[in-house]
Amino acid sequence: MADLNALMEALIRGDRNTVVDLTKKAIADGTPSRDILEKGLIAGMDIVGKRFKANEVYVPEVLIAARAMKGGMEILEPELVKAGVEPIATIVLGTVKGDLHDIGKNLVNMMLTGGGLKVIDVGTDVSAEKFVEACKDGKAKVCAMSALLTTTMPAMADIIKALKAGGVKVKTIIGGAPVTQSFADEIGADGYAPDAASAVDVVKELVGAA
Ligand code: B12
Numbered sequence: 001m002a003d004l005n006a007l008m009e010a011l012i013r014g015d016r017n018t019v020v021d022l023t024k025k026a027i028a029d030g031t032p033s034r035d036i037l038e039k040g041l042i043a044g045m046d047i048v049g050k051r052f053k054a055n056e057v058y059v060p061e062v063l064i065a066a067r068a069m070k071g072g073m074e075i076l077e078p079e080l081v082k083a084g085v086e087p088i089a090t091i092v093l094g095t096v097k098g099d100l101h102d103i104g105k106n107l108v109n110m111m112l113t114g115g116g117l118k119v120i121d122v123g124t125d126v127s128a129e130k131f132v133e134a135c136k137d138g139k140a141k142v143c144a145m146s147a148l149l150t151t152t153m154p155a156m157a158d159i160i161k162a163l164k165a166g167g168v169k170v171k172t173i174i175g176g177a178p179v180t181q182s183f184a185d186e187i188g189a190d191g192y193a194p195d196a197a198s199a200v201d202v203v204k205e206l207v208g209a210a
Contacts, residue, residue: 002026004040007072011044014064016071023072033079037116041072045114049197059107062196066110073113087118089141089207092134092170094122096155101148104176107196108144115200128155128162135163135170141207142191143168144199147176157187171206175199 002025010018019041026036048065051057091112095105102124109119122134135143143163147153156174163170173191174184184192191206193199204210 002029002031002036004031004035004043007036007040008044008047011041011065011068011072012047014061014068016068019068019072020075023075027075027079033076033083034085036072036076037080037085041069041076042114042116045069045111049111049114049200053195053197059103062107062110066107066114069110069114088116088204088209090118090120090139091142091144091203092120092122092131092140093144093146094126094131094134095124095146095148095176096152096159097125097127098155099147099149099152100124101146101176104148104196105146108146108175108199111196111200112144112203115204117200117203128159131159132162132166132168136166136168138169140170142173142203143170144173144175144203147174147179150178153178153183156189160188173199173202173206 007019007022010022023036045065048057048062052062093105093109095102109121112119120134120140122130131143145156145159147156160172171190174189175193179192181192191202193202
């Protein structure tokens with residue numbers, strides 16, 4: 001039986017090579033791909049997220065763990081497809097129009113992916129029309145927006161209005177350094193999170209998977 005605890009620990013250390021090796025071994029042992037994902041990779045990323053939230057680790061450690069996660073996922077993904085394991089939900093994520101900051105958004109992407117969600121990253125400087133376009137096929141359950149400039153925060157309100165005007169039924173979540181819960185309440189966003197690890201919890205709540 002594969003040692004999923006060792007896989008989890010390797011992910012927490014950000015040891016990509018060991019994560020890749022242990023993922024391969026677990027598949028070869030016949031460990032169900034869902035267990036490898038949930039008890040190995042996601043469990044590890046969950047701990048990294050908790051430590052990040054508690055300021056016990058910082059952005060570089062999260063990036064290194066996410067790189068290890070990506071290594072494991074590249075091996076595991078075909079097995080998950082074969083086993084019919086679906087992501088919890090699909091999330092559209094982007095930085096709003098006029099804003100080029102993407103370090104925080106990319107971290108949110110990594111943590112959401114690490115949490116078992118599928119992320120469609122629409123990039124930076126994304127117009128309301130493009131957010132609506134990405135969300136309107138019905139696959140995405142949540143539209144997640146990032147802004148780092150006080151001058152681009154109002155674009156989040158425009159996107160929420162455009163989604164409503166277009167009859168697009170998605171939940172919305174906003175974040176970024178200048179964004180607050182009271183701003184989220186003011187513009188009618190369904191959720192707000194102060195950091196990438198909390199974003200996973202809030203998104204899971206929004207899709208009813210918490
Ligand atoms: C790096 C940086 C840049 C880089 C961006 C590179 C890149 N690829 O992202 C560059 C050099 C390009 C840049 C440009 C500018 N910047 Co700048 N930049 C920063 C800086 C130093 C760090 C931002 C960052 O990456 N933080 C680290 C990440 C991890 O944190 P974060 O983004 O907040 O994300 C976390 C949370 O907020 C949350 N989160 C983020 N997004 C989301 C989304 C969702 C849905 C959720 C739930 C959560 C969430 O999770 C993340 C992880 O925990 C900040 C200062 C600072 N210390 O914050 C200034 C800062 C944001 N920049 C600023 C400014 C003014 C600019 C410029 C206008 C400068 C200029 N005059 O040209 C331009 C604007 C360009 C543009 N149109 O966007 C100001 C903004 C001031 C304001 N109040 O509006 C800041 C605060 C600097 C300052 N003190 O003046 N910048």
